[in-house]
Each structure stands twice: as structure tokens, then as C-alpha cells.
Amino acid sequence: MKRITLALLLLVSIVKAQNKEIKPDSLDTVLDEVLIIAAKKAKIETDMKMAVSVDEFLASNANISFIKRGAYAWEPLLNNMSTERSTVTIDGMHIFGACTDKMDPVTAYVESNNLSDIDIKSGQEGSLHGATVAGSIDLKRKSTAFGLSKTWSGAYQSGIEFNxxxxFNLGNVAYSCDKLVAEGSVSYRKAENYSDGNNDDVNHSQFEKFNTSLGFAYKTSELSSLRVDAIFDKAKDVGYPALPMDLSLSRALITSVSYKQFFENSFVKVWDTKVYFNAVEHYMDDTTRPENLVHMDMPGWSTTYGLVSKVNVKKEQFSSEIQLNAYHNLSIAEMRMYPQDRSERTMFAYSWPWVTTRYAGLSLSNSWDISKRSQLNFGGSLGINYNYSKYAEFNWIFHPGAPQEKTRFLPNLYTSYLVNVDGFNFSVGGGYGHRAPSVSEGYGYYIYNSFDRYDYIGNPDLKNEISYEANASAGFKNKKGGLQAKVNYFYIQNYIIGRILSQGSPMNYQSVGVKGYTALDYATLFNFSMDAHYAVMDNLHWKGTLTYARGLDENKNNLPFIRPLSYQTSLHYSYKKLGVLTALNGDLKQHNYSPFYGEDETPSYTNWNLSIDYSFHIKNYKTVFQIGAENLFNEYYSTYADWGNIPRMGRNIFTSLKINL
Amino acid sequence: MKLLHCIVIAIFVAITSCTIEKTDYEAELNVETTEFITFEEVTSITTDNYTISIEALNGTLYKGYNEIHLKITNTATNENLEDAHVTFLPIFTDANGNKASCPHDYHLDYDETEGYYLGYSVFTSESDSTVNWTLYVDFEDNSELYAVNHPITVKEQTNLNLNMTAFTGHDDEQYFIALVAPQSPSVAQNDLVAGIYKYNKPANPAGTFPDLSQYSYSIVEGHTLLIDPRMPEPSMGNHSSPNNEDLTQETDGLYHGVVNYTMTGNWTLNFILKNESGDIIKGTEVSTEFTPGIDGEKGELHIDILF
Structure with a gap:
């Protein structure tokens, strides 16, 4: 950590020292253009709300659903699969949460004002960043282009959610000149307990989050640049109403140094290499829960460093990205229980016994425009995954003689074929891929899962999970509107899930038994989504989404956390500087729930939301004011994926103001 | 730029330190236990031309199981005595003058490679103002018999992993179970070693002191010691561990098995002692129910440990 600090300081000094005027060159424009493309300006906001959290933004994607343990740090499910099955990266950097209870998904350590976009790839197409089954979620950092006409730019956003x-206050500022870019962002959110549809407070649902980021880029030559990035995130006093404990403090430092080289008149277009380091610490706290029988400390640490190096190649109709990915992660989680008589000896164990994961993989993603109407995408990756458990004696208690270290080979392949004819588009694709068990699945030790109330034990001998995937889509688009339907089907061999163990007894006093991560022979998952949009008038737009999914295990029992039929529909009307949006979303009754994995039937719910925004100028600064309400009818509900059936937020009126500087 | 520079420094200094230190696991295991591996002299007795040196781990005799190393040197010739037919008898005297012994190895065998007489003694109580222990050692040299006695001090065993228990079995015999290893267990599969002994009831009333028939103990042979480890702390709700192996006798006379400790802290080893034909000598099965908030139930035969 110290060394990284020094390196960063050094780099900053270099950047400072070399900040001299150099005559602009015609080549600059080439570089600027490419960089501008790289720094695509997508906004992290939904149709409904302009000041969203990262979670809310992700929720607007049809492929994503969430497990919610409170108001904070939702766990994103991609294609109805939990985070072990997807790779979540920040600009291709791997980062792993430090909480055994998945209270800190990677998405909790960024903020909407330091991201530019979130790139979601379904299934094996996401294997570019590393072995996956469900796909990949890449959080793209904001990056300002060199030599913008506006040297200084920024935005400030503030608002209140009344429920x-x-x-919240979010601010970001960027400085751009021909040689140097400097940007930074700061954000602070503080929330108290929310209230549900019955106007009852949901205790322990408060949170406080501070996030800041810095980025410096320096143009080292006409065609190359060096960039240093850092994000620091700190969450304090975060309540998890669905869990028996809260978070007292979590901190993440996410840093990277990258070097980008462009090439002219060459089929190699750009070579981008990045080294990164991130450290996450996560301290759970149950002193806020006097009802707990036993006080327990559960600190966790996750440290990752790695390398991403990628080359983009383009020749005529063929383009390709080759990526080398390597990282090293150390995950540590401790639990210490305190007897009622505090003078007595505390009880200690590791829930992650210093587990090292090393991964190195080479991946390839190719796109070939066969004709103007058709395109073939194909690619794959081959990775080596190595695990080492320092205190393997913890694993030997349940799995005597299990190996202390394990190396796995993880191949991934995919292909898809796209056709575009007169506004109609079709695609078919397939994929095959392996993934290694996660740290918890492989080496977890008495990890309490408050959803099914079992303590989970990892198994170092688990086989790779192997996914066979087929997907297809069909759509139609014209000037007035469009319709797009997507399906995918996964057949997953050695599907890893917790099964009740006959041996062992619970350690956490809330739990009812011990489950071991075991591999089912197979499981199948089916996802369907349909999107439609239609312009009723020039200023009146309608949008609708329908999703359906089904997951079954080898005995045709339902898998847990599979979203029932859900819908989202919205109508947007704009008149001059005024915009009005009304939206309806909900899930139907969850018929296909899984009592075997601790689920109960969740009734249907509907939410009606409304928002109005007005744009105006304060001294030439574009300003938008928005007011709206979510769950307007104050419906009392909880969704299929709400941990412990905690009720969701009732009526929430929100306002926000955004000034673009 | 200066400002940014400062911000960078400030941020990195602020977060290079962890708020909660990681636990030093190796040190954690040594909080309650100290592992002794070297034998040191406890006491030495001089008689005529002979010096008898008695060694034990850490130079101390503790309540419970003690491996004893005994050396006899002829001070005149400075030679170690071999095959001196050494006998070893610890005698305990209570406040009323009643005498008793404890499980021990009476005839000490000479270990040629190590150069000492090897034995053991399972002291059943600590020395204090009313209770004292005396050691009676006899040996032979040049067909001459020597007998010495010497007071010894038995100290409290603070390491509960070497705890012991004494009980009367359903067969009305007196038994002793003493833990021998591990001295310092870890959250792991631990090889558990225990000695099981029995008092041989004398057929006749005591003769002149020391009447050996009154102080005869033997190793219990061919029995089985069933084990069920549990955490007694109420918050642990009678927590147990998987993959434990019952203790059976091996060639060293001691009983060997496997105990898994799933975390550090207080544990109770619940035992059931069965004889060769599978009859229960002592011990009851404990509930396997998970009972959070209630002190863990202990079987009638158990030893508490802590690490």
C-alpha cells in the first residue's frame, strides 16, 4: 500500500513537472477524436430520475435484478444469477468485496458521478474480462478528453429524498487542455431509516456514503497518454434491516495507472495497458442490535492487484480485441464471538482463511462484418485460476484431506450471428464456458446466510461450473417505434448451490443448520425479455419492458432468486422545457418459488411513479430541476429478492437540482 | 496543481492504515496455551553415592498426566545406572494423614538410546498446605537395594487441554482419564491423545507402609472412548463439530483419536467409555439439539478444555 502511494505521488510530480506548452500538431486531432470516442458521454441517469444511485441505474436494465438487504449496496443479479457467476469490473479492473455476506458488491464502491457508463454483456460474451457464466458488468469510469474547447467543466447536483x-450532494469538475486532463469528483449521501407502505419505519436502514475520485491524464506523445486514477469510497453506519448486523465502516481504495498507445496507418489501432491495485476493508458491527444473543465482530479485507492489457485491431471488415488479464486477490474474513461474560475467552475463527486467488487469462473478441446486413461475432478466453488457502486446517474440518492449493483451467467460447434486413434484426448465438468456485463457495467457513438461516461451508474440491448457453433475439425498428425480444437459455453443469449437510451443527446462534456448497448435476435457466418503444407524437413517447425467467435444478425444483414475470411501462411527455414522466412497474405473483432453498411465495405488486423536470439557465449554466414521487400509492410490498421479506420503501417524494458548469 | 498534490497526499495517508488490525492467528492460539517441549529437572535426590534426577516438561509436575524421565548417577564413578530395577511410587497424604496414590508407572524401563528411565504419573490433585506428595523411588545397584523418598510439589495445570477427570464406573471400579495431547490445539483436526487408567482394588487390608497392593494402578486395555465435543457457551447453542474420531488404544498404551475444533474458545469433550465388549463403563450421550441461549448440556463423563 505504501509503495503504491509513493508511486502515485511520483507520477503526480512527473505530471506536474512536464506540464509545459507544446505546439499542437495535426496528429493531436486524431488522438483527440479517438479519446473522445473512448470517453463516450453516456449519462448515469434513468428516464425516471436524473439523480440515481448506481444501483438504481443498473435496475433500469432488463437483464439485471437485485437481491436487497436494505436500502444500500444491492447485489446485482445478471440473468438471474448471483455475483459469483458474473464478473463485475471497474474499467476492466477486478475488485472483490470484503464481506462474506455479500453486503458489499463492487457496485457499492463507486458513485454515479464518477462513472460514465455501465457496460453489461450477457453470458459468454462477457468472458472478455475473465471467466464467467452469467456475463459481465463493467463500470466505466468517467474520462475527460484532451483539448476540449471548454477548459473547465463540471456539474453539481443536490437533492432530497423525503422518505x-x-x-445528497454530488459534484464533479474537470480540467482539460492539450496535454493534460485533471478531473475529480466528490459525493456525499446520508439517509435515515426509510418507511414502508404502512408508514412504519424500517429500522436499521440508514446509511452514509462518501465517495471521491481523482484522475489525471497526460499526453506523453502525439499518440500516447498516461493516466492515473483513484477512487476512494467510505460508507459508515450502514444498516441492513434484513441481516442481524450492520456495517460500521467500509472503505475502498481503487487505483490504477494506465498507458495508452495509438497507432496510425496500422491495423493495430490502440494498445492500452493498465496496472491496478485496490484494497477493500469491511467491518460489520452488531453492537447496534441489543437483541443479539452474542456480540460478534466480523471484519473482512480484500486486496487485489492486477494487470489488464488490450490491443484493438481492425482491418477492413474485421475488428478484434485481444485482452490479457491477470490479477492476484487475497480475501480474509474473521469472526470473533464474545461470550456473555466478557471476561471469558473470545471465540475466533476465519470465515475466509486467507484465501489467495490468482487468475491469468487471454481473451479474444472478434467481430466480422460479413456483409452490410450480417455480422459474425465470436471469441473466447482461456484462463488459469489458482487458489491457495493459508489456513487450510479450517477447510479440513469438513473436508479432511482437501488440497490446500488448486489450479483450474477455465476455457470460455462464444459466437453469435446477426442479420439486419429492412428494419428487422435477428440474432442467434451460443456459448460454452467454465467458471471457478468463488472464495466463499470454495473456502468459506460458517458463513451465515440470513436468507435461509443456514451456515455455509465451502468445498475446495468443487468442480468447475460449466455453462452451455444459447441465445436469440428478434426485433423490428422504424421511425415511430420498435420492438425487441431476447431469449437465452443456460444449461449449467455442476451448478453450485448450498445443500443441507447431515454433519456439523450451526455456529451462529440465529442459524438452523449447516449447508455445504455442493454441485448439482445440472441446472437450467431461461430468460426472456421484450422491449418496446413507440412515439405516439413527437413529444409523447411510450416504452415498455416485459421480462420472464425460470430456473430449475436437476430434479426440476425451482432455483431461488428467479424473477417472476415483471413489467415496466412508461410514458414521457415533453413540452418546451418541461418534461413529465409517468411509469408503472411491478412483478406478478411469484408462483415458481423455491421452498427448498428458503424462499416463500411473494405476492404481486405494482408501483406507480411520476416525475416532472424543468430545464432553465442560471447565468448561462444549464440547470435542471426535478421533482417526483416513487411508489405514489404508498403500496406495502416486498419483492421476491428482498432478503427476509423486508418491506420496500413506501411513497418517496424526491427533488433534485443539477447545474452543469 | 499544488492543491491536487496535497489532496492526493492527504487521501493516501488517510487510508494506508487499516482501522481494525488483522488477527495474528498464531499468537491467538497461544493466548490460553503454552506448548512445552523440553524436559527439565524437577528435583534431584541424593542418597549415598547416588543422585537421582527427575525430569518433566518445563521442569514442573502438574496435576494430570506427566511424562517422567529419571536418571540415576553414581557420583563416585560418574556413571549412569542402567537396568537398576527402578520403581516409582508417588504417595499423596491428605490433612488427616490418609495416604493414597495415583495412576503411575511403577516399574520404570530404561531407554538406552535416550539414557533415562521412562515413566509417567497422573497426579490427581495439587500440592497445598494440607495436601502433600512424596515420591518413593527404589533401585538396585550391585545387588544392593536402595530406597529413597522425597517430597515433591504438584502444581495446578493451567492449560486445560491437559485436564483430567477421575470417576467411578458402573462396574464400581475407579477410573482416570487424562489428556496428553495436543497441548496447544488449533482450529483444525487435532490428534487427541488420552491416557485411561484404573485403580486395582486391593483384596486385603493395608499392611506395612508402603504396601504396594494398596497403590496398584494399571492402564485400561482395549476399551473405546467415544467423543462428542461441544461448546458450552450459551451463545454457541450446543455447537459441535463434524468428523471426530473416537479414541482407541495404540501400542504406546495411550488412546488416540481425532477432535475437530471449529473455533477457539471453551469446549467440552463429552466422553462415553466402553469396555472391550461394548458395555458402557461411564458416560451419557448429550443432546444434539441446537439450543441458542442455553448453557450447553454436558454428559456425565466430560472434560472441559479451553484454547
Whole structure:
């Protein structure tokens, strides 16, 4: 950590020292253009709300659903699969949460004002960043282009959400000249308990989050640049109403140094190499829960460093990305229980016994425009995954003689074929891929899962999970509207899930038994989504989404956390500087729930939301004011994926103001 | 730029330190236990031309199981005595003058490679103002018999992993179970070693002191010691561990098995002692129910440990 600090300081000094005027060159424009493309300006906001959290933004994607343990740090499910099955990266950097209970998905350590876009790839197409089954979620950092006409730019956003008195202030500023870019962002959110549809407070649902980021880029030559990035995130006093404990503090430092080289008149277009380091610490706290029988400390640490190097190649109709990915992660989680008589000896064990994961993989993603109407995409990756458990004696208690270290080979392949004819588009594709068990699945030790109330034990001998995937889509688009339907089907061999163990007894006093991660022979997952949009008038737009999924295990029992039929529909009307949006979303009754994995039937719910925004100028600064309400009818509900059936937020009126500087 | 520079420095200094230190696991295991591996002299007795040196781990005799190394040197010739037919008898005297012994190895065998007489003694109580222990050692040299006695001090065993228990079995015999290893267990599969002994009831009333028939103990042969480890702390709700192996006798006379400790802290080893034909000598099965908030139930035969 110290060394990284020094390196960063050094780099900053270099950047400072070399900040001299150099005559602009015609080549600059080439570089600028490419960089501008790289720094695509997508906004992290939904149709409904302009000041969204990262979670809310992700939720607007049809492929994503969430497990919610409270108001904070939702766990994103991609294609109805939990985070072990997907790779979540920040600009291709791997980062792993430090909480055994998945209270800190990677998405909790960024903020909407330091991201530019979120790139979601379904299934094996996401294997570019590493072995996956469900796909990949890549959080793209904001990156300002060199030599913008506006040297200084920025935005400030503030607002209140009245349901939980959440006050937020987000600010970001960027400086851009021909040689140097410097940008930074700061954000602070603080929320109290939210109230449900019955106007009852949901205790322990408060949170406080501070996030800041810095980025410096320096143009080292006409065609190359060096960039240093850092994100620091700190969450304090975060309540998890669905869990028996809260978070007292979590901190993440995410840093990277990258070097980008462009090439002219060559089929190699750009070579981008990045080294990165991130450290996450996560301290759970149950002193806020006097009802707990036993006080327990559960600190966790996750440290990752790695390398991503990628080359983009383009020749005529053929383009390709080759990526080398390597990382090293150390995950540590401890639990220490305190007897009622505090003078007595505390009880200690590791829930992650210093587990090292090393991964190195080479991946390839190719796109070939066969004709103007058709395109073939194909690619794959081959990775080596190595695990080492320092205190393997913890694993030997349940799995005597299990190896202390394990190396796995993880191949992934995919292909898809796209056709575009007169506004109609079709695609078919397939994929095959392996993934290694996660740290918890392989080496977890008495990890309490408050959803099914079992303690989970990892198994170092688990086989690779192997996914066979087929997907297809069909759509139609014209000037007035469009319709797009997508299906995918996964047949997953050695599907890893917790099964009750006959041996062992629970350690956490809330739990009812011990489950071991075991591999089912197979499981199948089916996802369907349909999107439609239609312009009723020039200023009146309609949008609708329908999703359906089904997951079954080898005995045709339902898998848990599979979203029932859900819908989202919205109508947007704009008149001059005024915009009005009304939206309806909900899930139907969850018929296909899984009692075997701790689920109960969840009734249907509907939410009606409304928002109005108005744009105006304060001294030439474009300003938008928005007011709206979510769950307007104050419906009391919880969704299929709400941990412990905690109720969702009731009526929430929100306002926000955004000034673009 | 200066400002940014400062911000960078400030941020990195602020977060290069962890708020909660990681646990030093190796040190954690040594909080309650100290592992002794070297034998040191406890006491030495001089008689005529002979010096008898008695060694034990850490130079101390503790309540419970003690491996004893005994050396006899002829001070005149400075030679170690071999095959001196050494006998070893610890005698305990209570406040009323009643005398008793404890499980021990009476005839000590000479270990030629190590150069000492090897034995053991399972002291059943600590020395204090009312209770004292005396050691009676006899040996032979040049067909001459020597007999010495010497007071010894038995200290409290603070390491509960070497705890012991004494009980009367359903067969009305007196038994002793003493833990021998591990001295310092870890959260792991631990090889558990215990000695099981029995008092041989005398057929006749005591003769002149020391009447050996009154102080005869033997190793219990061919029995089985069933084990069920549990955490007694109420918050642990009678927590147990998987993959434990019952203790059976091996060639060293001691009983060997496997105990898994799933975390550090207080544990109770619940035992059931069965004889060769599978009859229960002592011990009851404990509930396997998970009972959070209630002190863990202990079987009638158990030893508490802590690490």
C-alpha cells in the first residue's frame, strides 16, 4: 500500500513537472477524436430520475435484478444469477468485496458521478474480462478528453429524498487542455431509516456514503497518454434491516495507472495497458442490535492487484480485441464471538482463511462484418485460476484431506450471428464456458446466510461450473417505434448451490443448520425479455419492458432468486422545457418459488411513479430541476429478492437540482 | 496543481492504515496455551553415592498426566545406572494423614538410546498446605537395594487441554482419564491423545507402609472412548463439530483419536467409555439439539478444555 502511494505521488510530480506548452500538431486531432470516442458521454441517469444511485441505474436494465438487504449496496443479479457467476469490473479492473455476506458488491464502491457508463454483456460474451457464466458488468469510469474547447467543466447536483430524508450532494469538475486532463469528483449521501407502505419505519436502514475520485491524464506523445486514477469510497453506519448486523465502516481504495498507445496507418489501432491495485476493508458491527444473543465482530479485507492489457485491431471488415488479464486477490474474513461474560475467552475463527486467488487469462473478441446486413461475432478466453488457502486446517474440518492449493483451467467460447434486413434484426448465438468456485463457495467457513438461516461451508474440491448457453433475439425498428425480444437459455453443469449437510451443527446462534456448497448435476435457466418503444407524437413517447425467467435444478425444483414475470411501462411527455414522466412497474405473483432453498411465495405488486423536470439557465449554466414521487400509492410490498421479506420503501417524494458548469 | 498534490497526499495517508488490525492467528492460539517441549529437572535426590534426577516438561509436575524421565548417577564413578530395577511410587497424604496414590508407572524401563528411565504419573490433585506428595523411588545397584523418598510439589495445570477427570464406573471400579495431547490445539483436526487408567482394588487390608497392593494402578486395555465435543457457551447453542474420531488404544498404551475444533474458545469433550465388549463403563450421550441461549448440556463423563 505504501509503495503504491509513493508511486502515485511520483507520477503526480512527473505530471506536474512536464506540464509545459507544446505546439499542437495535426496528429493531436486524431488522438483527440479517438479519446473522445473512448470517453463516450453516456449519462448515469434513468428516464425516471436524473439523480440515481448506481444501483438504481443498473435496475433500469432488463437483464439485471437485485437481491436487497436494505436500502444500500444491492447485489446485482445478471440473468438471474448471483455475483459469483458474473464478473463485475471497474474499467476492466477486478475488485472483490470484503464481506462474506455479500453486503458489499463492487457496485457499492463507486458513485454515479464518477462513472460514465455501465457496460453489461450477457453470458459468454462477457468472458472478455475473465471467466464467467452469467456475463459481465463493467463500470466505466468517467474520462475527460484532451483539448476540449471548454477548459473547465463540471456539474453539481443536490437533492432530497423525503422518505428516508436522504440528502445528497454530488459534484464533479474537470480540467482539460492539450496535454493534460485533471478531473475529480466528490459525493456525499446520508439517509435515515426509510418507511414502508404502512408508514412504519424500517429500522436499521440508514446509511452514509462518501465517495471521491481523482484522475489525471497526460499526453506523453502525439499518440500516447498516461493516466492515473483513484477512487476512494467510505460508507459508515450502514444498516441492513434484513441481516442481524450492520456495517460500521467500509472503505475502498481503487487505483490504477494506465498507458495508452495509438497507432496510425496500422491495423493495430490502440494498445492500452493498465496496472491496478485496490484494497477493500469491511467491518460489520452488531453492537447496534441489543437483541443479539452474542456480540460478534466480523471484519473482512480484500486486496487485489492486477494487470489488464488490450490491443484493438481492425482491418477492413474485421475488428478484434485481444485482452490479457491477470490479477492476484487475497480475501480474509474473521469472526470473533464474545461470550456473555466478557471476561471469558473470545471465540475466533476465519470465515475466509486467507484465501489467495490468482487468475491469468487471454481473451479474444472478434467481430466480422460479413456483409452490410450480417455480422459474425465470436471469441473466447482461456484462463488459469489458482487458489491457495493459508489456513487450510479450517477447510479440513469438513473436508479432511482437501488440497490446500488448486489450479483450474477455465476455457470460455462464444459466437453469435446477426442479420439486419429492412428494419428487422435477428440474432442467434451460443456459448460454452467454465467458471471457478468463488472464495466463499470454495473456502468459506460458517458463513451465515440470513436468507435461509443456514451456515455455509465451502468445498475446495468443487468442480468447475460449466455453462452451455444459447441465445436469440428478434426485433423490428422504424421511425415511430420498435420492438425487441431476447431469449437465452443456460444449461449449467455442476451448478453450485448450498445443500443441507447431515454433519456439523450451526455456529451462529440465529442459524438452523449447516449447508455445504455442493454441485448439482445440472441446472437450467431461461430468460426472456421484450422491449418496446413507440412515439405516439413527437413529444409523447411510450416504452415498455416485459421480462420472464425460470430456473430449475436437476430434479426440476425451482432455483431461488428467479424473477417472476415483471413489467415496466412508461410514458414521457415533453413540452418546451418541461418534461413529465409517468411509469408503472411491478412483478406478478411469484408462483415458481423455491421452498427448498428458503424462499416463500411473494405476492404481486405494482408501483406507480411520476416525475416532472424543468430545464432553465442560471447565468448561462444549464440547470435542471426535478421533482417526483416513487411508489405514489404508498403500496406495502416486498419483492421476491428482498432478503427476509423486508418491506420496500413506501411513497418517496424526491427533488433534485443539477447545474452543469 | 499544488492543491491536487496535497489532496492526493492527504487521501493516501488517510487510508494506508487499516482501522481494525488483522488477527495474528498464531499468537491467538497461544493466548490460553503454552506448548512445552523440553524436559527439565524437577528435583534431584541424593542418597549415598547416588543422585537421582527427575525430569518433566518445563521442569514442573502438574496435576494430570506427566511424562517422567529419571536418571540415576553414581557420583563416585560418574556413571549412569542402567537396568537398576527402578520403581516409582508417588504417595499423596491428605490433612488427616490418609495416604493414597495415583495412576503411575511403577516399574520404570530404561531407554538406552535416550539414557533415562521412562515413566509417567497422573497426579490427581495439587500440592497445598494440607495436601502433600512424596515420591518413593527404589533401585538396585550391585545387588544392593536402595530406597529413597522425597517430597515433591504438584502444581495446578493451567492449560486445560491437559485436564483430567477421575470417576467411578458402573462396574464400581475407579477410573482416570487424562489428556496428553495436543497441548496447544488449533482450529483444525487435532490428534487427541488420552491416557485411561484404573485403580486395582486391593483384596486385603493395608499392611506395612508402603504396601504396594494398596497403590496398584494399571492402564485400561482395549476399551473405546467415544467423543462428542461441544461448546458450552450459551451463545454457541450446543455447537459441535463434524468428523471426530473416537479414541482407541495404540501400542504406546495411550488412546488416540481425532477432535475437530471449529473455533477457539471453551469446549467440552463429552466422553462415553466402553469396555472391550461394548458395555458402557461411564458416560451419557448429550443432546444434539441446537439450543441458542442455553448453557450447553454436558454428559456425565466430560472434560472441559479451553484454547
Amino acid at each position: 428516508n430524508n436522504q440528502l
